[in-house]
Amino acid sequence: MSARLTPTITQDTAFFWEGLKTERLLIQRCDGCESLRHPPRPMCPQCRSLEWGTIEATGHGTVISYVIPRHPPLPFFDDEYIVALVELDEGVRLVTNLVDVSPAQATMGMRVVVRFEHFDNDLVLPLFAAESIS
């Protein structure tokens, strides 16, 4: 696992990927009503504000769904891997991979914590490990 597909970064999402390079998991927060949102987007659906900042997530969250893709084989994924939908304690969700967790150990509701993984193609991704072993 030396590389991953490179995300396409837009004006709306650049802060997220930039934050990862310094191992910070940033969540967009509306300046108007303070609601959090992810994936990032320009306008707040609650109050229509275009002003926003970010907060740094604690990195702790809960697995609310997961799958183990078996077919077809994909580039960069030679070994068995788990894709999870994690709800951060701050309330937003993101899709990620579980690391150092076997398919038998993965459960709905398991507590996880972020682990920043650096890839060769100048990419850092927020992957998640079980809270208990971190």
Next chain:
Amino acid sequence: MSDRTLSGKSSIAGIGQTEFSKDSGRSELQLACEAVHAAIIDAGLTPSDVDGLVTFTMDTSEEMEVARNVGMSEISMFSRVHYGGGAAAGTVLQAAMAVATGVADAVVCYRAFNERSGNRFGNMTGRITTLPPWLSWYAPYGLMTPASWVALHAHRYMERYGVTNADFAPIAIVDRANAATNPGAWFYERPITFEEHQQSRWIIEPVLRLLDCCQESDGGVAVLITSTERARDLPNPPAVIAAASQGATFDSEMMTSYYRDDLTGLPEMGLVGNRLWAQSGLTPSDMSTAFLYDHFTPFVLMQLEELGFCGRGEAKDWATVERLSLTGDLPINTSGGLLGEAYIHGMNGITECVRQIRGTACNQLGDVVHALVTSGTGVPTSGLILSKL
């Protein structure tokens, strides 16, 4: 009911299709032209009678290329519908609106592709150079295929209601049984058993096995919509458009709507269902048959709940082989569905329901009065109710 209704004003008067295969040996444009021409002939009309064309945003055959091949002279309305297979019934909605308002008199909706021999949706690897922005949240983690997008959603549903992969088997068994007696189906004479379903390999564990996933196909399908008044005088019995609706709800994405509070439903299909029942004045129990978009079996169970055939979480017990088979209370996907007949992005479900209403289906049911058709799920979608005149 408001006199602004769409209900009843237009009908499907013609249907056309190519053969369904794994390698058509010809261009997508040719498939489109063959299907469109066949629908016009079936309706008893000529190309110069057609003044509207509707297709999927994803279709590669330009409306004007189809028109110049088939020899249509004047086109007063053309449009496309987004969101992959969610577009199927939506194309008919566009046509029905155009006909009801007098914008067009005869509209052909078409979809044609070489999805198996050409550009396969599940094969992202060879062709992606730059990820589209939305996929950038998923592809770096190896969540790159329609099956995996659906499975991450469906696993949450399974957890909530105690559903296991075995509960999806009846959908696959019914589809393949219907395909087995449809000579036009890819899986003609190849039914499956529960054991074969459970022994098929995992595609996305623990949600989707091979036999939960629809096939990939080459082919084209077209339908012709005109006013019900005019359709009465054409050669085939009209399939009256009793209701048509699209549906998109808050926080939709294209197959990855993971950010809503509740991930155990398909709210887009719930909206479509509500609109269809209200527009037609009908209820689920009025349906003689249903073609429920079956790209992946879990979303068929969730559709049954969203459309009101059963309650939340009840589909795993309600959706039995007996109930959904040709002799059951709600025969589904009578041609074999996308799993058994062919994957023509849901357009082959519309033609099958037209045949059931005409009385010309290969697996013909008794008197079919009302038929429900749904389109791709997990995406902004659409649906139709077709009725006998």
